[in-house]
Amino acid sequence: MRDNLQITGGVYLVVDPAMDRALLLSKLALALKAGIDAVQLWNNWLPEADKRSCVAAVSSLCRAYSVPLLIDNDWELLLGSPELDGVHFDAIPPNYAEIQNRVARPLLAGITCSGDLEAVRWADKNGLDYVSFCAMFPSTSAGNCAVVMPSLVREAREITTIPLFVSGGITPENILTLRKLTPFDGVAVISGIMGADDPFSKVKLYQDALNLPTHHL
Template sequence: MKHPRIHGLYAITDPTLIPDRQLLPAAEAALQGGARLLQYRDKTATLEQRRQRAAQLQTLCRHHGALFLVNDDPALAAEIDADGVHIGQSDGGIARARRLLGPGKIIGVTCHSDLTLAEQAAAAGADYVAFGRFFPSRTKPQAPPADPAILDRASQRLTIPLVAIGGIDPDNGGQLLEQGANALAVIHALFSDPAPAQVKQAAKQLSALF
């Protein structure tokens, strides 16, 4: 059964686009503009910085009724009682994340363009799988490309939600929804200008696709 709340605009933070002092205002603007999920992604901050920022973002998401997930760190997600975690193929696996988080939390898994990986993740207890990149990505330019048709095939074979990521903007996101995506994960098109007014407007445009 598809998780009913994994649907809509899925905002992902990026420290190269959002300086520390602008993180909370930019995140709040995305939520005000309609983002239904927010993932904290930061590969450069110290553990203490990440702990503090994740806790603040968690509070913000709860205020706006959105889901909050931590990227790649199930231990941190468990510590701050986040709604879940998003892991890659080399981040310790679903079983470890589930042990740390417990049965009620969300675990999302990157599956690139591999339907077999997605089926394995679903069988192992993932709550959603993410495919992409579908379009040229400024965040991960070297990521392998994915054909939007994989969403259609996955929607026929999987019962968990499908998240699309990679170069998504208001002009190209609609076709991914038509192919079967339940949520659109966006970084650059949302936070390339971290001014709150710009983020909110971008979030509104992306949310309107749903």
């Protein structure tokens, strides 16, 4: 992991490596220019995909903006790709200590909570960098995630002080509604940004919604 990289909140962008490579990189470049805070490569690879070349290309863009790049679940890619800064788990890994030993370098780590606070307790105990809740709203990008109630995120905040992200169907408009119901530090987005014609402007809309003072909500 590059020195001093952190994930504290803001806009966390998940990119789909099954997207056309040139289109993915062009849209990612615009999103990075707008000021996103972290990038994750979703574990949705095409058959025979050259994973390492994709990691290298995406990392080259992320490094130019000092934005951390994480891999979704496929932690073994960390072994041969030093440009990766961490891993995101969709569930509690049974061998986290072994993963840390094998990677043998500092790494960022986060986990999805899909309705069970056990993942939050585990993340707090093991010093993870963030928890992401999926899904707050129905979303095709969120896959099999069950809809999470805002009350669960409130309970999580009582358990841990690590950054909490919300994901699944998040839009600049429903961020405002959600912030009235529960505290969170950032949003994780896939199609809301990568499916936009103008990712730069869309990122700015998400940032504006996150930064609006709560008394204006």
